[in-house]
Amino acid sequence: MNQKFKKQLLTDVLTVVIGYVVLTVLMRTGVINDYIKGILLMACINIVLTVSLNITSGFLGELALGHAGFMAVGAYASALFSKSIGLIPAVEFPVAILIGGFAALIAGYIVSIPALRLKGDYLAIITLAAGEIIRNILKNLDIIGGTKGYTGIPGYTTFAWAYFVAVICIFASKSLIQSRHGRSIISIREDEIAAEASGVDTNRYKIIGFIFSAFFAGVGGALYAHYLRFLQPGIFTLNKSIEILVMVVLGGMGSIRGSVISAVILTVLPELLRGFSDYRMLVYSLALIIMMLAKHSDKLKLLLGKLQPAALRKETGHE
Amino acid sequence: MSNVVLEVRDLGINFGGLRAVDGLNIDVEKNQLYGLIGPNGAGKTTVFNMLTGVYEPSDGTIKLNGELLNKKKPHEIARKGVSRTFQNIRLFKNLTVLENVLIALDTQADYSILTGVLKLPKFFRQEKEMEEEAMRLLAVFGLDSDAHTLARNLPYGKQRELEIVRALGTHPKLLLLDEPAAGMNPQETQSLMDAIETLRNTFDISVLLIEHDMKLVMGICEKITVINYGTLLACGTPEEIQTNPQVIKAYLGE
Numbered sequence: 025m026n027q028k029f030k031k032q033l034l035t036d037v038l039t040v041v042i043g044y045v046v047l048t049v050l051m052r053t054g055v056i057n058d059y060i061k062g063i064l065l066m067a068c069i070n071i072v073l074t075v076s077l078n079i080t081s082g083f084l085g086e087l088a089l090g091h092a093g094f095m096a097v098g099a100y101a102s103a104l105f106s107k108s109i110g111l112i113p114a115v116e117f118p119v120a121i122l123i124g125g126f127a128a129l130i131a132g133y134i135v136s137i138p139a140l141r142l143k144g145d146y147l148a149i150i151t152l153a154a155g156e157i158i159r160n161i162l163k164n165l166d167i168i169g170g171t172k173g174y175t176g177i178p179g180y181t182t183f184a185w186a187y188f189v190a191v192i193c194i195f196a197s198k199s200l201i202q203s204r205h206g207r208s209i210i211s212i213r214e215d216e217i218a219a220e221a222s223g224v225d226t227n228r229y230k231i232i233g234f235i236f237s238a239f240f241a242g243v244g245g246a247l248y249a250h251y252l253r254f255l256q257p258g259i260f261t262l263n264k265s266i267e268i269l270v271m272v273v274l275g276g277m278g279s280i281r282g283s284v285i286s287a288v289i290l291t292v293l294p295e296l297l298r299g300f301s302d303y304r305m306l307v308y309s310l311a312l313i314i315m316m317l318a319k320h321s322d323k324l325k326l327l328l329g330k331l332q333p334a335a336l337r338k339e340t341g342h343e
Numbered sequence: 344m345s346n347v348v349l350e351v352r353d354l355g356i357n358f359g360g361l362r363a364v365d366g367l368n369i370d371v372e373k374n375q376l377y378g379l380i381g382p383n384g385a386g387k388t389t390v391f392n393m394l395t396g397v398y399e400p401s402d403g404t405i406k407l408n409g410e411l412l413n414k415k416k417p418h419e420i421a422r423k424g425v426s427r428t429f430q431n432i433r434l435f436k437n438l439t440v441l442e443n444v445l446i447a448l449d450t451q452a453d454y455s456i457l458t459g460v461l462k463l464p465k466f467f468r469q470e471k472e473m474e475e476e477a478m479r480l481l482a483v484f485g486l487d488s489d490a491h492t493l494a495r496n497l498p499y500g501k502q503r504e505l506e507i508v509r510a511l512g513t514h515p516k517l518l519l520l521d522e523p524a525a526g527m528n529p530q531e532t533q534s535l536m537d538a539i540e541t542l543r544n545t546f547d548i549s550v551l552l553i554e555h556d557m558k559l560v561m562g563i564c565e566k567i568t569v570i571n572y573g574t575l576l577a578c579g580t581p582e583e584i585q586t587n588p589q590v591i592k593a594y595l596g597e
Contacts, residue, residue, distance in 0.1 A: 203459025205456050214435035217433060219435075221427055221429075221510075223513045
């Protein structure tokens with residue numbers, strides 16, 4: 025177990041470092057221009073958001089529609105901090121990210137208290153309402169610009185930051201899932217009654233899953249705020265939550281690797297479709313439908329299975 | 344203090360206007376194999392659900408080794424030492440056999456979330472202990488060779504056995520089995536009977552079981568309680584129950 029884990033960790037770290045070096049070299053040499061770099065940066069932010077939502081939706085098995093709300097809390101909290109405190113960026117930004125994360129975590133905890141009493145459709149509605157409440161509160165707070173928007177946020181989010189925060193998010197999520205806490209979270213998805221009968225404190229683990237998810241939504245929001253340098257409550261609507269949920273569903277509920285891949289694909293795709301100008305969203309929707317259908321095609325699965333190295337095949341997931 | 348593990352007194356529950364269980368007394372002694380039988384709809388599973396905290400009894404008391412269990416939550420009761428299996432199997436189907444047991448073994452680990460996420464040495468030490476314990480439990484039913492199979496891919500009989508292993512994972516003092524032999528053929532039932540006796544002896548636990556298979560109940564139970572319409576009909580040794588005219592009447596009619 026320990027030995028296997030070390031080997032796995034080594035491969036993972038190596039992949040991350042090589043990936044980073046290759047991308048940086050490509051950026052320095054100008055093969056990847058600023059436009060593509062921006063898309064890749066957005067992809068990293070979306071990875072953080074998708075992987076974190078997958079903890080509630082995929083592993084805990086509860087449909088949550090308020091992810092954009094937690095993202096907004098993180099975005100505004102971190103922006104408020106970095107705008108009002110003048111430290112050197114190398115110190116200020118990580119603190120701002122953590123503040124964003126913890127602010128969202130607290131919001132997540134507050135929402136989880138009523139949300140825990142319900143499940144299924146009802147929980148979905150509560151989280152949806154929570155997201156809207158957060159957005160409307162932000163709209164009416166003048167110190168953060170209200171509806172006019174919040175401007176002048178320092179642009180700290182570089183590609184390196186986004187890349188490594190995404191990596192941390194992936195590792196932390198994977199690590200959580202592979203611990204006893206992760207197993208208890210998954211057991212709730214599998215069978216809540218059996219989980220309770222096996223001594224799992226289901227309320228406690230629902231809260232853990234929920235706030236872990238909210239924390240990284242806030243972190244994603246912090247990255248987003250310091251990349252765009254401008255925030256408006258209108259960014260964090262239900263549409264944004266759905267957008268993230270679509271990435272989770274396409275990647276597969278309960279598959280972290282899937283979330284990463286689909287977050288990248290669904291960030292890049294709309295950009296690739298710019299050539300269709302007015303018909304872009306139409307083509308995008310069609311592409312989504314085709315991808316979802318293809319995902320459930322047995323022939324395609326067989327083909328993908330053959331392409332995949334055997335070591336990668338095992339993943340806890342459910343359809 | 345007597346050696347009564349489970350003491351149920353005047354247990355009753357109402358569902359709206361329906362009195363599903365009324366004035367039930369059960370005493371399960373240490374290391375005893377105890378049968379709870381009765382015609383369909385007699386309230387047997389309802390009794391189990393009250394014992395495990397799924398339903399809250401309307402009246403009466405449930406005590407485990409003298410400690411009151413009423414109003415405790417299911418997971419608290421599980422951790423106090425009452426664990427159960429279900430009439431229609433409830434496994435964590437998309438997890439492996441090993442993981443199913445590890446979830447129940449959570450009681451024996453105490454590493455924190457941070458230790459788990461950062462994968463500190465304590466994580467590896469406790470996970471290794473848990474895994475060894477899980478394999479030891481699985482070996483009781485010979486399921487250790489299937490440890491990495493997904494639970495849903497197990498054959499039916501093995502799924503029932505895995506559920507028992509998972510129930511043992513919380514290190515219970517009292518094991519509740521809800522129709523463990525349902526859907527099993529005579530050979531499987533026979534080996535299940537042997538297994539129940541073995542685990543009672545190895546793990547030093549009491550077993551309370553609901554079963555319709557009279558061969559199993561009469562074969563291994565030392566004491567039997569018969570309920571009908573939620574009330575006590577008879578209580579005694581298998582011989583006493585088999586010759587009790589009221590029991591025969593309830594099962595076969597006049």
